[in-house]
Amino acid sequence: MAIIKGATPMWIKSSYSAGNGACVELKSPAAHSVAVRDSKDPHGPTLAFDPTTWSAFVAEVGRDEHTA
Incomplete structure (x- = not known):
């Protein structure tokens, strides 16, 4: 699944x-932001x-x- 800027509200794995x-x-719930996290620490x-x-x-x- 590709990340779509501003239209990917759920976390997706690389x-x-x-x-x-x-x-x-990664996720991009808003057009002005891309969020990144470590999958091993989803609450981090x-x-x-x-x-x-x-x-x-x-x-x-x-x-x-x-x-x-």
């Missing part, structure tokens, strides 16, 4: 999750991003620009 517990979940903290910033980050990760 399609890249391998089932090893190292997963992120969340991060909120502007959709443009989130899209830029995802694109950079896809180009392997964020490595440890």
